[in-house]
Amino acid sequence: MTNRILIALPLAAVLALPAIAQNTSSTQDQAQPSSTTSTDTATGKAPLAPPSREGFWGRVNPFARKKYVQRQTEPIRDRVNELDDLTAANGKAIKDTDSRAQAGIKLASDKANEADQHAIDAGNKATVAQQTAQQATTKIQTVETVVSNIDQYKASNQTEIRFRPGQTVLSKPAKDALDEMAGGVKGQRGYIIEVQGFSSGKGQVAIQNSQKMAESVVRYLVLNHEIPVYRIYLVGMGNAPTATDDTAKTKHVSGGRVEISLLKNDLEQLSDNSSAPMSTDQQQQPK
Numbered sequence: 001m002t003n004r005i006l007i008a009l010p011l012a013a014v015l016a017l018p019a020i021a022q023n024t025s026s027t028q029d030q031a032q033p034s035s036t037t038s039t040d041t042a043t044g045k046a047p048l049a050p051p052s053r054e055g056f057w058g059r060v061n062p063f064a065r066k067k068y069v070q071r072q073t074e075p076i077r078d079r080v081n082e083l084d085d086l087t088a089a090n091g092k093a094i095k096d097t098d099s100r101a102q103a104g105i106k107l108a109s110d111k112a113n114e115a116d117q118h119a120i121d122a123g124n125k126a127t128v129a130q131q132t133a134q135q136a137t138t139k140i141q142t143v144e145t146v147v148s149n150i151d152q153y154k155a156s157n158q159t160e161i162r163f164r165p166g167q168t169v170l171s172k173p174a175k176d177a178l179d180e181m182a183g184g185v186k187g188q189r190g191y192i193i194e195v196q197g198f199s200s201g202k203g204q205v206a207i208q209n210s211q212k213m214a215e216s217v218v219r220y221l222v223l224n225h226e227i228p229v230y231r232i233y234l235v236g237m238g239n240a241p242t243a244t245d246d247t248a249k250t251k252h253v254s255g256g257r258v259e260i261s262l263l264k265n266d267l268e269q270l271s272d273n274s275s276a277p278m279s280t281d282q283q284q285q286p287k
Contacts, residue, residue: 006072111165153192157181161217162254165200170220178217181262182225185276193227194261195234202239209256211236217258 159181161174170178185191197214199206214234221227 045082053187079213151263155261156191156264157184157262159260161213161260163213163258165255165258166209168209168216170216175220178220178260179225181260182221185227185262186225188264188281191231191262191264193221193232194259194263195232195261195263196239197234197236197256198238198259199236199256200239207236207238209236210238210258213256213258217260 159177161170161177172270195214195217197210197212197217199209199213201209211234214236218229218232218234221232222229
């Protein structure tokens, strides 16, 4: 019995030494103040300081208990959890910032595209306005030219009809000649017809005969071709001398004849420009 007691006492002492060493090391770790007080860390807390002593068993304690291990790892676990929370919060903040940035970029891109479209529309309208202004300028210049030449008539067609002495009735060839000339002025504007009658003889007799021949021509044009009377100017010249085509000398008329001259100005050209259809750009121009 005494031997058993003697053997158990040293064994108990050996088993008690690890516990005493763990308690001593833990007490020293808790009592040891942290030498670092900086808060420049992710959690805002001071970093964990290593133990000043390694304990009775050094770095590896073969007899470490569960509670001892928990006390040693608990600060590390808390810091890891805090870092996980901070990482999650930072990730969420980054995603929110990225979403707002993408939304801002898309809004700016849409505004830029809209501004470009407005600029294109404005350019098209400016081009149409410039074309319209050019056409208006051209028409104004045409009108100015026509107005300046409103009383400038140019001979475009001339016909001469012969009469036998004492005759005032139109012959078949004379009517055909008048039909050909009058057919070219139907529906036109800016023209007048000048009718001059010439007759042989002297004094008032020649004037009256020439007047009657000219009137027969005017009557035919008004009744058969519906030419307005205000477009016809009639004059009986009697036996007035006229200049021949091949010489500058004048000669008196033998027999009777009527000269019909078709005179035109630029009013017809103005009418054609005014009635011209608008271009496609003018028709599509907004009002």
